[in-house]
Amino acid sequence: MSKVRLTVPPRFIIVLVVLCLCCVPCRAKDHRRYCQPSSCGNIRNISHPFRLIDDPKECGDLRYNLSCENNLTVLHLxxxxxxxxxxxxxxxxxxxxxxxxxxxxxxxxxxxxxxxxxxxxxxxxxxxxxxxxxxxxxxxxxxxxxxxxxxxxxxxxxxxxxxxxxxxxxxxxxxxxxxxxxxxxxxxxxxxxxxxxxxxxxxxxxxxxxxxxxxxxxxxxxxxxxxxxxxxxxxxxxxxxxxxxxxxxxxxSTSVTNLFVSGAIIIAVILWTGTKVVLGVPCVIVLLIFKLKRRHLSMYSVIEEFLQSHNNLMPIRYSYSNIKKMTRGFKDKLGEGGYGSVYKGKLRSGRFVAIKMLGKSKANGQDFMNEVATIGRIHHVNVVQLIGYCAEGSKRALIYEYMPNGSLDKHIFPKEGIISLSCKEAFEISLGVARGIDYLHQGCDIKILHFDIKPHNILLDENFVPKISDFGLARLCPLDDSSLILTAARGTIGYIAPELFYKNIGGVSNKADMYSFGMLLMEIAGRRKNLNAVAAHSSQIYFPSWVYDQFSEGNEIEIEDATGEEKTITKKMLMVALWCIQMKPSDRPNSMNNVVKMLEGEVELIQMPPKPFLYPQDMPVVADESSLEKTSSSSMPFGK
Structure with missing residues (x-):
């Protein structure tokens, strides 16, 4: 009986050895799953992912810390x-x-x-x-x-x-x-x-x-x-x-290390099964590449079909080579986020622009089409202008007017702790944002719901005129539609209206943007985030709750070095914000136009709002309160 001899190429053996070596740190990293279980009181088997705070760091997951207090297992949530x-x-x-x-x-x-x-x-x-x-x-x-x-x-x-x-x-x-x-x-x-x-x-x-x-x-x-x-x-x-x-x-796993591990398994199978499998692997790879290419082509065709059907859009279509020339090879980067990166560019006319290069598209390029379809059809002093776009295969870009003063969050939450905006400038910015939202809701031939109003999405030009930006989550609906059906909540935690989570308190409408504006307005007036982890007293952690308590007790809001006029302006902004963040949509003002009128009017004409259903502190418990900066419980300085 003749013997069949299988020859293994040397490079396969080298690759297999390297991959096996790569597996060692993976196994070592996973040892935390095999730590001895801990116990506290009646909870006898505290094991991965949970851990007691005194357990070794390699045991369990630090996000799932438990503590043992008086023989009771405690979770701080x-x-x-x-x-x-x-x-x-x-x-x-x-x-x-x-x-x-x-x-x-x-x-x-x-x-x-x-x-x-x-x-x-x-x-x-x-x-x-x-x-x-x-x-x-x-x-x-x-x-x-x-x-x-x-x-x-x-x-x-x-x-x-x-x-x-x-x-x-x-x-x-x-x-x-x-x-x-x-x-x-x-x-x-x-x-x-x-x-x-x-x-x-x-x-x-x-x-x-x-x-x-x-x-x-x-x-x-x-x-x-x-x-x-x-x-x-x-x-x-x-x-x-x-x-x-x-x-x-x-x-x-999609991590690089686990891909190596998967590769080692595949090679082991190849060595074991012989030549037939070796010959089959290239076929599988070719098939996967073909499917991926087809999926991307499908997405590109959806975007192209959309652009062809909306050939009356105002923005100009640029080629990718134009984009590279405008940005001088993407040299001046302004920022980046989950959407991609933003670069400073210059048109032939000499006008500066901000060019947002989009990364991996979600929902078949829906974010790109949302922005082109919404901003592309409107022009308002308080909405950022979309000058053009690029859709060339996988290269997608949006060209906006350049905002030299950046986003609002950098001015009301500065890293250096120095507030650059005066009280009057903050009020004018708030009023401008309200007017911009009002225009989106009822100033066009179609209602535009933004769904992501927050400081990061408010840009400021050279004169600090606010411009609403980032319409990736926006939805279009007829003007006569009072509510909208959504399959999932959208927006940023801390600014999302409660009706997007609790369907039984009211339908989703333009009042969802009003709620987000109220949370934004509260932060502009207070020059601080609505949730503050370093507040010395629990009543100060959630800013809207603290503000309401001060007003309901007849206390004046303490503002450092503020004139009487500045205190009045701030009080008006806070009162309007409290009306906008009422839990039920029906308890909020009828429209953003009413909000604009409230901001333009006298504070004495604004009634004390009902107590809104205020959400608790969305943050982990701070273990060492002694290290926190103490502030008075009767006053909360603004801008700290």
Whole structure:
């Protein structure tokens, strides 16, 4: 019987050795998964990704720190302190309860609101879990439901069964306290009952209409569940899916190191299976390249088809070679972000421009088409002008008028701590932004909803005239449409209107931009971010809440070295901002035109707004408060 001899090319052996060496640090890096489990109180198996703060740094994930206090396992989540009741590693959920809720004391309630709104896409925790997934579909299950506390002006008679009276457990200082535990529509919310607190619960107990507040308090004691599986799926440099049968996570890494590992496995298979597989690999590579090329060509054809169908657009189309000449080979870089990079350029006429080179497109080039379709059809003093664009294969660029004073965030949140804008300049910028949004909503032949109003997207020209920019998330709709249906929330956490998360408080409309403007206006007036991690007192952490409390108590806002006129202007800006950030869209001003009139009018004509449903501090707890700069609890200097 003759023997078959398989000859292996030397270069394959060299590559295999190198790849095996590359695997060593990968394995070493993953040793944190095999640390000895920790324990605290009733939680006996604290293991990856969780860790106690005293565990070695290589154990667990630092984003999932737990502490052991008085033999109780504690999770510090945003501003709240929560006791860990259980950790389920099979379905990747953790059950926690607010530390301020006590058994046998039905008047004890959480001090801070916590709702779905607080959990952004980048958070390690989620209020959803994945019930099953494959390459094509992902099924998400909501783990926790809201419990809503509200205070009504008078005792309600014959109210809906949705409202449960909290007396005698909770006695409001003024009015009467009620709680709602079911999903409700905006029409079920009473104007005389503003929302005071919203918390989470996962209790599956009685839902009988005759339930008492004691039953609801038991829900608070039971706590709520969060998932960390969503966090891993989003954060890893991998494509991950969950096996619906075993509930295990399987990931295909896209990192360079893991590509080497995958390459080593492929080569091992090649060496084992012989010549047939070796010959088949090039075919697979060619097929993958062909598919990728086809996908990119499909995206380019979508963009090209869009440009052909909108041949009446005002901007000029430039070639990529023109773009390189304008930027002198991309020498003067102004900035960069997730969208790509921005370069300073110069037209033949001598006019300076800002050229945004777009990176990888999302949704088949939708961001590029959104900007061209929106800014390309309008011209307003407070909206950045789109001069031209480039769409040449994978090269996509947008050419804007140049804004020498950059974006607004650099002036109200300066790194050096020196505020360059005067109070009057800040007011004029605010008024200009409001006018620009009003024009987008009702000044064109079609309504344009921006969905991403924030300081970074407000640009300032040489005279500090504000210009609204970045229309990548914008949506067009007819002027007579009162609401818009969206499949997912869009915008930046901290500026997104609550109706984009809570569908039952009202439809999505132009008032979503109004809410974002209110949060922006609050930051312009205060010269600080609305969430401040270094505030010495909890009442100062969330700026809108502190401002409302000052106004409702009849206190004047303290501003360093401010004249009487500047204090009046600032108060007016803050009052208007509070009206714009009301939770329910129906409680906000009717339109941005009304907001403009409020800013242009006298502060005495602005009524005190209701207390908006203010979201809690979206930040981790600061461990060492002694190192923080202390400020007075009765005053908060602006611009610090």
């Amino acid at each position: 945003y501003s709240g302190k929560y006791f860990v009741l259980a950790i389920n590693y099979e379905n990747a959920t953790i059950q926690v309860a607010d530390a301020n809720v006590h058994k046998g004391n039905c008047s004890s309630i959480p001090p801070y609101s916590l709702s779905r709104y607080n959990f952004s896409y980048d958070d390690p925790y989620s209020t959803y879990t994945l019930k099953g997934a494959n390459w094509f579909n992902t099924y998400r299950f909501e783990l926790s439901k809201p419990i809503i506390f509200m205070t009504c002006e008078t005792r309600l008679e014959n109210i809906s069964s949705l409202y449960v009276d909290t007396s005698p457990c909770i006695n409001a200082l003024s009015g009467h306290s009620f709680v709602v535990t079911e999903s409700i529509n905006a029409s079920d919310l009473l104007d005389s009952c503003p929302i005071e607190l919203m918390v989470l619960s996962s209790w599956n107990g009685t839902k009988d209409v005759n339930r008492s507040y004691i039953d609801i308090h038991n829900q608070l004691l039971y706590g709520f569940e969060l998932s960390w599986k969503e966090g891993y799926r989003r954060r890893s440099n991998s494509y991950c899916y969950i096996d619906a049968d075993t509930n295990e996570i399987h990931c295909y």
